[in-house]
Amino acid sequence: MTDLAGEIIFHPRSAGGRHWGPPTGESYFPAAAVLAAEKSERDAFSIRVHVAHVPSVTHWTPCTVGALVPGAPGSEAMTPGARSIVYESPHVVGHLRLHGSAEENHTHAGGIARWASAEITSLCGGLSGILDPAVVHDVADLVDHAEPGIALDLLCDKLVDAKASLDVAQRVRLLTVGRAMGLDETVAFLVDAPVEQDD
Structure with a gap:
């Protein structure tokens, strides 16, 4: 089989x-x-x-x-x-x-993981002023070790702890990454969270 x-x-x-x-x-x-x-x-x-x-x-x-x-x-x-x-x-x-x-699903799954890793890395760059540098380093390290799911879990946990106010674009990108990886529960806190409006 x-x-x-x-x-x-x-x-x-x-x-x-x-x-x-x-x-x-x-x-x-x-x-x-x-x-x-x-x-x-x-x-x-x-x-x-x-x-x-x-x-x-x-x-x-x-x-x-x-x-x-x-x-x-x-x-x-x-x-x-x-x-x-x-x-x-x-x-x-x-x-x-x-x-x-x-075999049929491997390429698709791998593509999602690579894309998610790149998105998480990019998002971390924009969150460096909100999160502790050690957290940003840990998230980046997890991504480097091909663990985008755990990296996103950590990132979201720390955003909740920091009560960070995200702009619309950041929130949408986080939701998109989480849902693409099937981690809806991880990013659920963003659905009804207040957002900082872009100027």
Whole structure:
């Protein structure tokens, strides 16, 4: 079976999720069961998940997914558009949604990441007077290490902490980057925030 591009989200600890939060490594090996129309779910089988960045309990994280043992019962239902429950032992810890083959989605995903990295770097230049230089350095360092999602999380957290007043263009650019990467929750604070009008 060809690996599929998809997205994963974890349940918070308060809702029965992982005790220590989402996994922090690039690869993760849980079990999954594909949801099916004719019954609640198919047989559970082991999978391997490779995440694009540290996953979250608040937003979907891009990933590639494949059956750990090709041909395992239930794995034939892993097709584009399928949705799966993610298990660790008997506990449901998250959900997967599958798109197309990893090969088909790789170029597009890589292009978004490169564009997002360039946008975050550019935005940091305009925010250097608002944020502590150490924060700007840390965000730039994350971008340099191909972690635009984490960089955007940090940038938005620090903007909230600083109660920064952004102009319309800055706000629109941040919203666009966050939504393009599927990090709507990260930039949600901007939707109703007051903005500084351009002169």
